[in-house]
Amino acid sequence: MNEKVLETLEYDKIKQQLAAYLTTDRGNEILGNLRPSPDFDVVTDRLNETADGADIVRLKGEIPIPKLTEISPYMKRLRIEDASLGGTELAHITKLLRAVQVVHSFFNDLAEEAVHLRTVTKTVDQLTLMPEITKRMISSIDDDGRVLDSASSELRSIRKSIGRTQTDIRARMGKFIKGSDSKYLSEPIITVRDDRFVLPIKAEYKQRFGGIVHDQSASGQTLYVEPSNVVEMNNQLRRDQLAEKAEVRKILAELTNLIRPYRNELMQNMNLVGQLDFVNAKAKYAHQTGSVLPLISSKNVVNLRQARHPLIDKDRVVANDIAIGDQYQTIIVTGPNTGGKTITIKTVGILQLMGQSGLFITANEDSQIGVFDEVFADIGDEQSIEANLSTFSSHMDNIISILHHISKKSLVLLDELGAGTDPKEGAALAMAIIDAIHATGCELIATTHYPELKAFAYNRPGVINASMEFDVDTLRPTYRFLMGIPGQSNALNIARKLGFPKQIIDNARAFTDSKNQDINNMIEELTAQTKRAHDEADQLQRQLSESTKLHHELTDQFNKYQSQKDRLTEQAQERANQVVEEAKKKADKIIADLHQKQKQVGKVAVKENELIDAKGALNKLEVAPNLKKNKVLTKEKAKHDFHPGDDVLVKSYGQQGSLIGKEKNGTWDVQIGILKMKINEADLEKVGKEKKSNQKFQTHVSRTRSTGMSPTLDLRGHRYEEAMYELDRYIDSALLAGYPSVTIIHGKGTGALRKGVTDYLKRNKRVKSFGYSAPNAGGDGSTIVKF
Template sequence: MMERVQRVLEYDKMKQQLLSFVASSLGRRKVEALIPSRQIDEVIEWQRETAEAVDVLRLKGAVPLGGITDIGAHVKRAQIGGGLSATELTEIAATLYGGKRTKQFFTNIIADELLSLPLLGAYVEQIVPLTPLEQAIKQCIDDHGYVLDQASGTLRTVRAQIRTFETTIRTKLEQFTRSSRSMLSDALVTIRNDRYVIPVKQEYRSSFGGIVHDQSASGATLFIEPGVIVSLNNQLTEAKSREKREIERILADLSNQVGVEGASLLLNLEMLAQIDFVVAKAQYANAIRAVQPKLNDQGYIHLKQARHPLLSADEVVPIEVAIGNDIRSLVITGPNTGGKTVTLKTIGLLSCMAQSGLHVPAEEETELAVFAHIFADIGDEQSIEQSLSTFSSHMKNIVSILEQVNEQSLVLLDELGAGTDPTEGAALAMAILDHLYGLGALAVATTHYSELKGYAYERTGALNASVEFDVETLRPTYRLLVGVPGRSNAFAISKRLGLNEGIITAAKVEMTREAGQVERMIASLEQRQKEVEQAREEALAVQQDAETLKKQLAREFARFEREKQLRLQEVDKKAAQALTEAKEEAEMIIAELRDLQKQGTAVKDHQLIEARKHLEEAAPKLSQQKPTSKGQMEKMTERAPQPGDEVKVLSLNQNGSIVKKVDDKTFLVQLGMMKMSVATDDMQLLKSSKKETNTASTTSLKRTNMHVSPELDLRGERYEEAMRRVEKYIDDALLAGYSKVSIIHGHGTGALRKGVKKLVAAHPRIKTTRDGGMNEGGLGNTVIEFM
C-alpha cells in the first residue's frame, strides 16, 4: 500500500495506538514494519494468531513479557568474537529468563488443555531455555552489571588484597590528619588520579614530602601523596590492574559462551518478538472492543455497527455498509461535516486493519475482503509549489489510480469531481465511476453534486447512500443511510434561520418540476428509512427481552432440577435407612433362630439361607431404578394373567410367579419363600421369562448357581472380614447345591487357617473337612464336603 494512502487513511496513527501495547522494543520493531498483506491465506493465519492471543488474555488477563530486550546486536557481536560488557550480558540473562517464563506460561495453558493454541504454541515450542548460560551470567554478574567476587577464585583473592591495601592506606593517612591537623586545609582523606592523598596547606608543602597530584583553584591547597604511602598506593594500583584483567577475562569467557549459543538466542529473540507483537494486537483489540472479521477474496464488504478506531467511543456513530457482489459502486451524498469522509476512512482503515491481522471495531459477523490494492483520494491535496488547484490535485491522484486499478482493488474517492464547473464535474464523476465499474473494482465515492443522486437508479451495480441531517437542530446526525440519496436542505435551513417566506417560495418556483419530484422522492425514502430503522430497533428490543426471559427460565429450570435431585436423595436416604434397620432386625431374628437350632430345636438350615437371600435381594434401589423397556414388559391390563406367568411386583421391585387367581383383580404370587396377594395394577408381565418353573426355590437355585464359585479365595483378607465371607459362602454353596467346595486361605501366619477350621467344624451341614492334596494347594486350602 502506498505511503500516501496509509497517511490519508490514518493507518500510521492507528499503528501509534497499537505501539502503546507492545512490551518490548522487539514488538515495537514488528509494529513499525507492519503493512497489510495481499494474500488471503496469510491474512487468515494472522487473524487466527490474534484470536488465540485474545483467548489467552480473556483466560489469564495478561502475558508475562517483562524483562525482554532487543539483544540482537549483542549476540551478533559475540558471534564474531567481540567482547560484551557486564551490562550487555545482564540484558542477555534477563531476556533468557523472560523467554523461559513466557514459554512456561503458554506451556502450562496447553498442558492443562485450557485452550488450543496451534499458532502461538508453534512459536513457544521453538524457544530454547538455555538455562546453563543464564545461570553462568547471573553467577558472575548482578542485576546492576557489577561483576561479583564469586565469579572466580582469582577475582575474590585480588579484591581481598585491594580492600587490605585500602584499609592500610586510610589508616596511615588518618594518622596524618590527626597529628598534623593544623597543616591541613581539611581533616579528610581523598583521591586524586586514583591515588589516596591529603589536602595540605601551601606553606607546609615541605613538611610532608611525597608527590603533589593536584591543587585547589586558588592554589592555597595542595593534594599530596605522602612518601610513606607511595609504595602502598603502588601496590593498590597494581592490584586494581589485576582485578581489571580478571574481569575482562571473565567477561570474555561469558561472551564466548553467548557466541556459541548465538543461533538459539537469535531464534528465541524472533519468537519472543512475534509473541509480543501478537499479544499487542490482542490487547489493542480488547481496548477498541474489536472482533475477528470474516474474510473473503471476492471483494465483498459487510460492516456491522463499524466504528472508526481513532474517534472517541463516546462520539463515534457506528455505520452499517454492505457492498460487493452485485453492488460495486456506493455514492454517498450529504452536507459538509456530516460524516461522509469519516465513512470513507472507516471503510478503508478497517480493510487495512483486517489485512494486517488486526481485529476490527465492529459487531460479530462483520465481513471484509482481502484486496490486492487499496487506493484513496481523500482531503484537499492542493499544492502551491506545483501551482495545482484543488481539482487538478485530485485529478492527478485519480489518473494515477486509474493506471493501476483492477478487479481486486478498493477505490475510495472523496468529493469526486469537485473544484470545477458543477455540470462538467458531475459528468466527469459519473464517467469515472462507470470506468471503475467496467474494470471490476469496488468503488466508494462522496459528492455534493445533485446530478449523482440519481446515478444509482440508472446504473446497474450502483447504490446510493447519504449522511443524515436534522433540520430541527440544524446539525448532522452522522448516521449513514444506505439506499437513500442525500437531499438538499437549503429551503428548510433557510426557513429555520428566518429567511422571508416569499423568497423561499420564489426559489421553489425556480426549481424545475422534475427536481421537485426528486426531492419529494428522496424525502419519502428518508421517512421510510427511519421507519425501517425504528422497526429494527423495536425488533432488537423484543429479541433482547426474549433472550432475557429465556435465560431466566433456564435458571429457574436448573434450580428446579437441583431441588428435585435433593428431594430424591433425601427420600433415598430415608428409605435406605429404614431398609437397613429392617434388615438388621431380620438378621437378629435369623441369629436367634440359628441359636435355637444349635440348642436342638428343629429349624431347617436351607430355610435360614433362603430367608437371608430374600432379604438381601429385596432391597429396592429407588434413585437408580431405570424405567423398563416396553419391549421387555407389558402391563397386566394388556392380557389376562395366568398361573405360572413370570411377573414383576412394582411396589417391591421383585420378580416372582403367579400361583393362582384370588379374584378378578388379585392374584397369589410366589416371591422366593413368601406368597402374597398382589393387585393386577401392581404387576407387570415379564415377556422374556415365559418358561414355567416348578417352584420358586428351583428358580432361586438356578439363579444363585450362576454366581457362586466352587472355591473361595481369602488370601490377603483381614480375619474378621474373612470369617464373615466364609459363613456367607457356605450358605450360598448349600443353596447352589454343591457337594464339595474349597476355601483357599494360604499359609501366612496360620490365623486364617485356624479360623476356617474352627468355623466349619461347628457347622451342622458340613460332613467332613480336610487339607488340600498335592495338586489342591496343600495346607493352604481346606476342602469341605456337605451332607
Template sequence: MNNKILEILEYQRLKHMAVPFLASAAGQEELEQLVPQTDLKTVQTMVEETTDAADINRIVGPIPVPALANIRPQLKRLRVQASLNGTELAQIAKVLQTTLAMNNFFDRLRDDQIDLRRLYQVVEQLVTIPEVTKRLLKSVDEDGRVKDEASSKLHGLRQLIATTETEIRQALEKYTRGREAKYLSDTIITMRNDRYVIPVEAHYRSRFGGVVHDQSASGQTLYIEPQNVVEINNRLRQAQIEERQEVRRVLAELSALIAPYRKEIANNERLLGHLDFVNAKARLATKMHATLPVINDDGLINLRQARHPLIDPQRVVPNDIQLGDQYRTIVITGPNTGGKTITLKTLGLIQLMGQSGFFIPANEGSQITIFDNVFADIGDEQSLEQNLSTFSGHMENVKRILEQITERSLVLLDELGAGTDPKEGAALAMAILNQIQQVGSEVVITTHYPELKVYGFERPQTINASMEFDVDTFQPTYRLMLGVPGQSNGIAIAQRLGLASTVINDAQSLVKDDSQKLNAMIGELVEQRKQARENQERLAKLVAENQQKATDLEQKLNRFNEQRDDLYEKARMQANHQVADAKRKADRIIHHLRQMEVQRGTQIKENELIDAQGQLNALHRDPRLKRNKVLQRAKQKHNLKIGDAVKVKSYGQVGTLIAKRGKHQWEVQLGILKMAIDERDLEKVSSKVLAQAEKEQVVKPKRVRTVQTRRTSARLDLRGQRYEPAMANLSSFIDHALLNNLPSVTIIHGKGTGAIRKGTQEYLRSNPRVKSFEYASPSNGGDGATIVYFE
C-alpha cells in the first residue's frame, strides 16, 4: 500500500485512536507498524482475531493484559551474559507472570465453552516457565527491589542491619534526650557519609569525642559521630557492604537462570503484545460502534450507512456506498461544501480499516473487498518549490497513479480536470476515466463539469451520483444520492443571498437553454428521490411497528395455547382420577360377586370377570390421549413458579421453589438444604400444607428418615468434566450424601488447570453442613482429591 494514500486519508490519526486502549510496549509497536494488507487470507485472519477479542469483551470484559515494558534490550544483554539489575528482572518477571495469567484466562474461557476462531491458537504458542517465574517473583518485587527471601544470607544480613541501626539509634538517643541534649544545636539524629551523626554546637566539640563528618555553612554546627557509636557504625557499614555484594550475587544468579529462555520470553512478549493489540482494536470498535465487515475478493463494496471514523459521531451524516457490482465508476457532481470530498475519504479510509483488521463504522452486513492498492488525488497540490500550479500538481499525481494501477486497484480523484479551461479540463477528465476503465480499476471521482454528467449516463458500468441539496433552505444535507447527477445551484444561491434581480435575470439569459433544462430535470429527479426516501423511511417504520405487533400477538397466542394445554391436562387428570375411583369400586363389586359365587355355589365365568375389569381399566387413559402431541408437549410444561410450595415425592418433604435451574429442574429449599430436583419429582401443594409442615418441625422436631433415591457412593469423580456441569454434579452429590447421612465423602477433581479444584473448595466453604475438608493422602491422590467431613 503506497504511503501517500495513508497520508491523504489520515491513516495515522485513525491508528492513534486505538492508543488509549493499549497497555504493552509490544502492542504499541505492533500498532505503529500496522499497514493495510492485500492478501485475502491475511485480512480474514486479522478480522477474525478482532472478532474473537470483541466476543471476549462482550462476554467477560477486556483481555487482562497489564502494562508491560519493552524487554528486548534486556534479553540482548543476557545474550552476552550480562547481569541485569532489579528493575530489568522485574520487567521480565511481569512478562512471565502475565503469560501464566493469560493461559489461565483462556483456560477459563474454554471451560465456559466460549468458541473462538483464532486466539486459542495464539495463546497455545505461549511458553510458561513456572519454576523460573516463581523464583523471580519470590526474589524481586515489582519496583525492582531484591526481596529478603531472595536468599537466606540476604535475609540474615538485612536483619543484622535493622538490629544494628536500632542499636545505633538507641545509643544516640541518650544524647538527644539526656543531659547532653543542651549541647546540641538540634535534638535530631541524621546521616552524613552514610553514618549516623548528631549536630553539636562547635564550641562543645570536645565533650563528645568521636569523628566529625561535616559542618554547617556557618561553621557553628558540627556533625559528630560520638566515640561510643563508631564501632557500631563500622559494623553497620560492613553489613551494608556485604548486603550489596549479596544483592549483586543474587541478580547475577537470576540473570543466569533466565538466560537459556531468552527466545521463549521474547516470543511471549510478542504474543502478549499481539493480544493487547487485538484487544485494543476490539475496544475501539465498541467506542465507535463499528461492525464486523463481510470480506470478499470479487471487487464488491456495499457500505450501509457508512460514517467517516474521524468525524464527531454526533455530526457525521451516514451514507450508503455501492461499487463493483453493476458499476465500477461513480461520477459525483454537485455544489461545493456539499460533502463530495468527505465521501471519497470515507470510502477510502473504511477500505483501509477493513484491510487492517479493524471493524468498520457502518451498519451490520456491510461488505468490503481486497484491493492491491488505493490511490487518491485529493486536495490542493500546488507546490512553490517545484514551480507547479494546482493543475500541474494534480496532473503529476494522476500521471503516477495511471502508471501504477491494476485491475484490483481503487482510485479516488477529487475535482478531476479542475484548474484549467473547462472544456479542456472536461475532455481530459473523460480521457483519464477511459484509461482507468481500460485497466479495470474501480474509480470514484468528483467534478463540477456538466459534460461528465452525460459521460456518467452514456458509459457502461458508470453511474452518476450527487450530494443532496435542500432547495428550500439552500443548504447541503451531505446525503449521497446514487443515480442522480448533481444540480448547479449557483444562480439560485445568488438570488437567495439578495443579488440584484437585474443581475440574476441577465445571468439566466446567458445560460444555455440546454443547461437550464438539464438543471430542471435534475431538480425534479432530486425531489422525486427525496420523496422516495421519505416514503421508504415511513414504510420501514410501519413495517417495524407491524413486526412488533406480530411478535406481541405471537407471544400472546403462545401463552394462550400453554394455558389451554394446561387446563386440558388438568381436566384429563381429573377424569383419570374419577375413572380410577370407578375402577376401585368395580374391583370391590367383582370381589363381592366372587364371594357370592362361593356362598351360593353359582358359577360366574372367569373370562366375563376379566373382560369387565379390562373395560373399566381402559377408561383410565384413552390411547388416543397418550399419543396426542399437544398432551406430550403439555407434560413437559409444569405450572410451577418461584415461591410455590411443593412436595418432593421421593423424599416426602415439603419445601419452597427458589429458582429454575434448567429446562426441567428446580432449586428447592428443604429446611436448611437447597437441592436441585427434577420437576417430575415435584407435586404442587397449598401454602397451608407448607405452613403446617414448618409448624410441625418447630413444635415437634424429629429425626427425618430419608429414603435413598439413588445409589449414593462416597466418592465423586469430576475429572474430564466442564466447569459448570462439574459444579452442578458436585452440588447434587453433596445433597444426596447429606440425605443419606454419610459422615464423609471424597471428591476427585484432579490437578489440571486447577479451575475445578478451586471451584470445589469454594463450594465446600459456602456449604454450612460441611464441617471441614482436606486434601487426600499422597497414596490416595494427594492434592488431586479432597476429603469432606459433614456436621
C-alpha cells in the first residue's frame, strides 16, 4: 500500500491509539511494521485472529501478558562463549519464561471450557515450554534483577552471616547512641562510610573514642569514626560481602550458561508472545471503539452500515450507510462545502485500510469491505512552495500519478475534483478524469461542488449521484449521506432565511435559467422524500432496538429462572436421597436392635417376615425426578409436621406419646404415660389416628438394665446449658431402662456445674435421694442418684 494514502487518511493515528493497549516491546515492533495487505487470505487470517482476541476479551477480559522488554540484544551477547548476563537482563528473560507458562496454562483452560478459537491456538501451539529452566530462574532472580537467597545454599548462608554481623555491629554501636557518650556525637545515628559502619563524632572528642577515622564533614567539625571495638566485626562483614559478590557472580554465570543453548527458542517465544500481545491490543481497541468484524468481499463490494470515522468522538460523529462496487462503481458526491463530503470519503478510506490490516471497523454488524490492491486518495489543500505548485497544480500532479498506477482492483478517493481553476474548465476536466478512471473498472468516490456533474452522473452507467443533507430551517448541515440524490444549491434559500428582501430573492431566481430551477426543485422534492424515509427508518430502528433489548432481557431472565429451577430441583433431589439413605440406615439399626432384644428377652415381638418386608419397603424408597408428585417425600414431610397434641412415636425408646409444647432449643416436651420427657425433634415421628386404631401388632419393650445404656453420665467439658439438657434426657432414659440408681460425674472445677446438677435433682420429683460419691470414688466430683 502506498505511503501517501496512509499519510493522507491518518493511518498512523489509528496505530498510535492501538499502541496504548500493548504491553511488550515486540508487540510495539509488530505494530510499527503493520500495513494493509492486498492479499485476500492474509486479510482473512488477520481478521480471524482479531476475532479470537475479541472472544477472549469478552469471555476472560484479555490474554494475561505482562510488560516484557525486548531480549534480542541479550541473545546476541549469548553468542559470545564467556559472556555473562547481569541480574536485570536475566530478570527480563525470567519474565518471558513465566509469561509463556501463564499464557500456555490460560489457553489450556480455554480448551477445557470448549471455547472455540479460529487461528490463535496455532500461535500458542508453537510456544516452547521450559518448565525446569523456568522454575530455576524464578527461584533465583526477582523482577528487579536481584539474586534471591534461594538461588544457592551458599548464598543463603553468607547472607544470614551478613545479617547477624550487621545486627551485632548495630547493637554494639547503639550503646554509644543511647548511653552517656551520646553527647559527644554530632547526631545520634549510625551511618556508613567506605562500606563500614561509623559514628558522626564531634571533632574535639576524637581522642575519647579512638578507632579509625574514615571521613569528615565539609566544615571539619564532624569526623566519621569507626570505633575500635567494632573494627574486627566490620572486617568480618566486609569479608562476607565480598564472598556474597563472588557467589552472585557465580550464580549469574550458571544461569547464563543454563539458557545459552535455548537462544532460538527464547527468541521464538518472544516473537509469539509479542504476536499474542498484538492480538490482545487489537481486540481491546475494538472493544473500546465499538468496532465490529467486517465481512470480506472477494469481488470488492463495499457495503458499510452506519459507518463512522474512528478518529471522531463516537458521541458526536454522524454515522452513514455507504455502498459501492455492486450496482455502481463510481459515486459523485455534489453539494456545497462544509457539508461533510470530505469526512465521508475519508471514512470509507480509513475503514478499508483498517479492515485490510486485520482491525475491526467502526460500523454496524454485517458491514462488508473489499480487498483492494491499492487505495489512492487526493484530499486536502496541498500547495508546494518548494516545487512552485499551486493548489490546482498539486492536485493534478497527484491525479496523474494515480492514473499511472490504478488497476481494476483499486479504490480511488478524490476530494473537490477540478477545484482551483475556472469553473467551466474545472467541471469539464473533472468529468473527463471521472470518465478515464471509471473506464479502468476500479471503484471511485469523488466529491465536487460543480453543478454540471449532477447531470453527468445520470448519463453514465455504473455512476450514481450522492450528496450531504442540509437543513435549510436551521441553516446547518446534518452530515447525513444521501445516496442517489445530487446536492442542491441552497444559496437563495439561505439568503431568504437570513432576511434578504423578497424582491432581491425573486430577481435572483429570475436570473437563473429554468433548467437549473427545475433541477433544484426536483432535488428539493427528492431530498424531502428521502428525509422522510430516513426519519421513518430511524424510528423503526429505534423501536426494533428497544424490542430486541427487551427480548434479550426477557430471555436472560427466563434462562436464569430455568437455571435456578433446575439447580434447586437437583439440590432437593440430593437432599431427598440423603433423607432416604438415612432412613434406610435407621431402619437397619432398628431391626438389628429388635433382633438383639428378641434374643435377650426370649419372646418374639415381631415376626421375621414382617421385619424383612419392612426393610424391603424402606430400601425401595427413591426420589422421583418430579418432587411435587413424590408420594414418599410428601409422606415423610407429613410425618415431621408437628403440632401440640399430636400423637408421636419416640423412635429411640419405641414408645408412643403426646406432644405438649416446643422449647426454644428445638426440643419437644412429650408425655409418655406418666412420664414427661424432653425429646429432640429428629427422634420423633408423627403417628396418624388410622395407624393408631388399626395397628396389627405392638412392640413389647421390657424395662431392663441390659439395654446397653451406661449407669454413669459424664458431664465434664460440657457447657452449662448443654449439660443440663443432657442430664434431663439421661434421667428420663435411666428411668425407662429401670435403673435403681445412676452416677452423675460433674467434676469439681468452679462448682457451677455441680450446683446446677444439685438444683435439678432437688426439683425432680422422680429422684428419691442423692449425695456425693465416696472419697475413694470421686468425692464431691460426682453425685449418686437414687430413684
